[in-house]
Amino acid sequence: MAGVDTLLLISPSVPAQEIAVIDSAARHDVQHVVKITNHKATEDSPVGRRRDHARIEAHLRASGMAATLLAPNLLMQNLFFLAPQIRQTHGFEMSAGNGRFGMVDSRDVSAAAAAVAAAPAGHEGRTYLLTGPELVTYADVAAELTRALGQEVEYRRVTPGQHRERMVRAGLPEPVAASNAQVFGLIAEGDAAWLSDDVATLTGRAPRTLRTFVSDHVRCFGATA
Numbered sequence: 596m597a598g599v600d601t602l603l604l605i606s607p608s609v610p611a612q613e614i615a616v617i618d619s620a621a622r623h624d625v626q627h628v629v630k631i632t633n634h635k636a637t638e639d640s641p642v643g644r645r646r647d648h649a650r651i652e653a654h655l656r657a658s659g660m661a662a663t664l665l666a667p668n669l670l671m672q673n674l675f676f677l678a679p680q681i682r683q684t685h686g687f688e689m690s691a692g693n694g695r696f697g698m699v700d701s702r703d704v705s706a707a708a709a710a711v712a713a714a715p716a717g718h719e720g721r722t723y724l725l726t727g728p729e730l731v732t733y734a735d736v737a738a739e740l741t742r743a744l745g746q747e748v749e750y751r752r753v754t755p756g757q758h759r760e761r762m763v764r765a766g767l768p769e770p771v772a773a774s775n776a777q778v779f780g781l782i783a784e785g786d787a788a789w790l791s792d793d794v795a796t797l798t799g800r801a802p803r804t805l806r807t808f809v810s811d812h813v814r815c816f817g818a819t820a
């Protein structure tokens with residue numbers, strides 16, 4: 596931390612680890628911390644990783660350093676995890692039902708984070724919600740992939756319980772699979788159906804659409820990838 600003015604904290608948000616980083620920053624007189632968090636991070640959230648973020652945020656507030664929170668909606672780059680299944684089976688399984696979400700490209704999250712970290716004055720104590728420009732569903736994801744690949748990509752709806760079992764079978768640790776399935780179940784109920792203009796406010800550019808993301812990465816999802 597020596598010589599660091601501003602810290603940008605993006606990690607899988609294990610509390611002991613991020614808290615150790617925050618403590619180190621405070622000891623070394625870091626002026627401002629920009630943290631990636633979750634919009635629904637509360638101490639009593641039913642989702643463990645959201646409670647973790649809330650714990651880290653509380654520690655950050657208590658540190659006395661100036662801070663800015665960036666809360667992205669679901670990242671488009673999560674779709675890369677589905678790419679092998681899409682290539683092999685021309686479809687994907689998901690337990691988010693018809694739930695809508697303000698999916699955001701992580702390139703726009705990075706641009707917003709860089710804008711704040713490079714000039715943090717005025718962003719102290721603020722929370723920004725980072726979303727794409729539109730609410731979409733996994734049916735829209737399938738339609739955009741179908742359009743870009745020129746062959747049908749099917750959205751196969753499964754229950755959160757089935758989804759958890761399949762993620763475990765695919766090699767995810769049980770707690771991670773359970774937490775993911777829990778979040779997809781919440782998304783089905785509308786938990787991620789929120790939008791904001793904050794990406795454009797921070798970066799001066801409209802956030803990328805799902806169509807742009809799919810078009811930029813179409814080769815990852817195609818049979819020849």
Ligand SMILES: NC(=O)c1ccc[n+]([C@@H]2O[C@H](COP(=O)([O-])OP(=O)(O)OC[C@H]3O[C@@H](n4cnc5c(N)ncnc54)[C@H](OP(=O)(O)O)[C@@H]3O)[C@@H](O)[C@H]2O)c1
Pocket residue numbers: 605606607608631632633644666667668669670673
């Ligand atoms: N994914 C989403 O849709 C989403 C939505 C809202 C908020 N968030 C939040 O955004 C943050 C990042 O999420 P993510 O999905 O991008 O997480 P991720 O895929 O687990 O990766 C985050 C980054 O952390 C690095 N990393 C992994 N283990 C680490 C460790 N032990 N110490 C330091 N760095 C480590 C990884 O580096 P390597 O690539 O080198 O391994 C990677 O660049 C989390 O706080 C998450 O809660 C994510």
